[in-house]
Amino acid sequence: MYLEKLLGALGNYRKIALVTHRHADADAVGCASVIKEVLESRGYSALIVCPEGVSKEARPLIQCQRALPDDIDAVVLVDVASLAQVPEIKKPLVILDHHKVGDQLPGLRLERPSCSELALEIALEAGVKPSRDALIAAALGIYEDTGGLLRADERTFELLKYAVSEVGPLERYLRREEDASLKMAKLKGLLRTSAYRTSRGILCITNVGAHEGAVAELLISAGCDIAIVISKRKDEVRIFLRSGSIDVADLAAKIASRLGGRGGGHMGASAIVLREGDPQEIARHILTYIDPKASALS
Known part of the structure; x- marks a missing residue:
């Protein structure tokens, strides 16, 4: 078949x-x-x-x-x-x-x-x-x-x-020790995280230069309902989405369409690729799209 x-x-x-x-x-x-x-x-x-x-x-x-x-x-x-x-x-x-x-x-x-x-x-x-x-x-x-x-x-x-x-x-065959770059990406991701209370749960947004998926998984394990990790590369911007409660594949496709990029993936793990954009502006746009009444966690 x-x-x-x-x-x-x-x-x-x-x-x-x-x-x-x-x-x-x-x-x-x-x-x-x-x-x-x-x-x-x-x-x-x-x-x-x-x-x-x-x-x-x-x-x-x-x-x-x-x-x-x-x-x-x-x-x-x-x-x-x-x-x-x-x-x-x-x-x-x-x-x-x-x-x-x-x-x-x-x-x-x-x-x-x-x-x-x-x-x-x-x-x-x-x-x-x-x-x-x-x-x-x-x-x-x-x-x-x-x-x-x-x-x-x-x-x-x-x-x-x-x-x-x-x-x-x-x-x-599994590697048991995390390499230094992965550890640094996770630490930077945590330090740069902003968390918001939204109608869809706790949304966490951060940015790193590598290991985006691992950082997103870390945020979910820490208690975020939705994790978004933005990575600025030389010729593109990559956005990784993770969630255990909402369909982020559908969310990625809709956000990508609004921002002029391409997106897709699984219900719980998806990604968007944009040709250009400022990570902070992208984060603000995503936050507003998910819930315009979102409030920062203190």
């Missing part, structure tokens, strides 16, 4: 690049690694491209090139909700993504806790047993993208069991 839809979208294209979102995380890497082996089992030529490289946590899992070769027939966007998450690509595009909201392209978009489990579903359907390295990447991708399995459902656990039965306990 899923395999047929993916291969149908590829049509007669044979040389395929699997392109992840910028700064690929473990879930993007795990998903791409499994799908690469599935495509190769069906006679395709496939390679993985990770624009801006991969996160520090995912580096041991893959050797990934950053530039898209010219001789590629088509591109499969892996774990990409919005085209704003990748550089401009002038090749036919197919989507393989697990986010509820995002740009509509041919291929497969299915709401699941992680992209890696979607890839494992496709591998099982194709009768392909992924390599040990691909299974390790997929298992870690599932663990990471489900918030340590907090967002996992019954099928997630079944697929994780399949992977772990082949590679052994995940503690062998």
Whole structure:
């Protein structure tokens, strides 16, 4: 079912690049690694491209090139909700993504806790047993993208069991110590946080230069009902949204539309990418949009 839809979208294209979102995380890497082996089992030529490289946590899992070769027939966007998450690509595009909201392209978009489990579903359907390295990447991708399995459902656990039965306990591969940059991002994020009482609960807004998702998760664990982390990059502004109580995928899409950007993701975790903007002005706009009567917590 899923395999047929993916291969149908590829049509007669044979040389395929699997392109992840910028700064690929473990879930993007795990998903791409499994799908690469599935495509190769069906006679395709496939390679993985990770624009801006991969996160520090995912580096041991893959050797990934950053530039898209010219001789590629088509591109499969892996774990990409919005085209704003990748550089401009002038090749036919197919989507393989697990986010509820995002740009509509041919291929497969299915709401699941992680992209890696979607890839494992496709591998099982194709009768392909992924390599040990691909299974390790997929298992870690599932663990990471489900918030340590907090967002996992019954099928997630079944697929994780399949992977772990082949590679052994995940503690062998998990990094237990946070690197210095992650610790600094979390501390800066906390120090810069402004909290507001809104009609939708406690809203926390902060800004950091890296590890935005981890900072957003930290704010949620600290008691925020909605966490928004804004990151100013050289050529864009990234906004990460997390919540356990409201649909931030829908919220991200609406805010992105108002601000002239692109947004999408899961009900509990989503993102917006803008080409430009001042983080403080963006924060004020978001706060007003969510609740014009919001009041600062003292």
